[in-house]
């Protein structure tokens with residue numbers, strides 16, 4: 001018997017969300033959003049941007065029917081309030097759809113033992129993550145660094161993504177020079193452009209390499225007094241295992257014994273039913289936790305990390321959670337760690 005329409009509509013609710021989120025990302029990343037926000041027409045978009053008319057018409061019709069774009073009787077397109085609200089979470093769409101959209105689609109193909117990691121777009125993961133960090137982990141990091149009272153001179157940001165921490169921290173610490181380490185080619189290029197645009201190329205350089213490779217050969221003039229590992233220690237743990245992270249931490253502190261190392265990461269609580277019932281866990285972290293093991297990343301719990309740091313001879317001198325006004329799950333946390341004095 002054919003499915004009843006009412007049941008079909010209900011059953012297709014998640015599909016609607018799937019396409020809607022990809023189209024919000026497309027609207028934001030294609031540049032159409034800015035043009036439509038100023039008020040434009042299909043004719044103008046076709047002419048000014050060299051777009052394919054039938055495809056653009058289909059897309060605009062979708063945007064209008066989905067409530068992202070309003071169209072006046074004379075064909076002028078403007079942005080709806082809903083689209084403006086989604087834009088506040090632009091960085092989340094950039095990372096989760098631009099960076100991990102292909103990942104989610106291919107999870108089933110990468111479930112079998114010994115299959116390769118699922119694909120992702122590393123550049124958009126890094127830039128989306130940095131955009132999110134402006135809301136959560138950079139304020140968290142600022143608060144943590146303020147507790148040390150130190151005046152930092154040389155920063156290394158290991159896994160710098162699009163370079164946002166580098167420019168923000170150089171603004172906070174006028175004497176600071178910095179190097180950003182980013183293995184992803186597009187990510188490193190985006191970071192260089194970001195640094196240039198902020199007029200800080202004389203203080204910040206970008207090296208396209210992995211954290212471990214960089215730390216194994218730190219040039220003399222680049223010994224940091226501050227290092228940042230923001231959402232990257234779980235990347236190294238997934239790629240190089242506990243031994244890799246141990247080597248990274250040991251070498252960092254052998255190179256710079258007085259280093260302050262700032263680590264920001266996510267407490268793995270995906271199996272904690274109460275934590276996962278939080279609205280932000282349902283709307284975001286459930287998907288976030290899901291894709292990590294498929295992409296050579298290994299999240300661990302707060303307790304696991306704190307024991308690991310202690311085993312590596314490190315002490316936690318400060319720790320904090322994200323501002324609960326922005327994220328009250330308590331999942332995102334930051335630490336400042338130092339080598340225990342001999």
Ligand SMILES: C[S@@+](CC[C@H](N)C(=O)[O-])C[C@H]1O[C@@H](n2cnc3c(N)ncnc32)[C@H](O)[C@@H]1O
Nearest residue numbers: 126129130133159160161184210211230231235
């Ligand atoms: C989730 S993003 C974090 C970006 C930025 N640190 C932030 O907090 O928003 C993870 C970044 O780590 C980079 N990455 C992955 N493996 C790495 C490695 N072995 N060493 C250094 N960076 C790595 C990725 O390319 C990506 O830019």
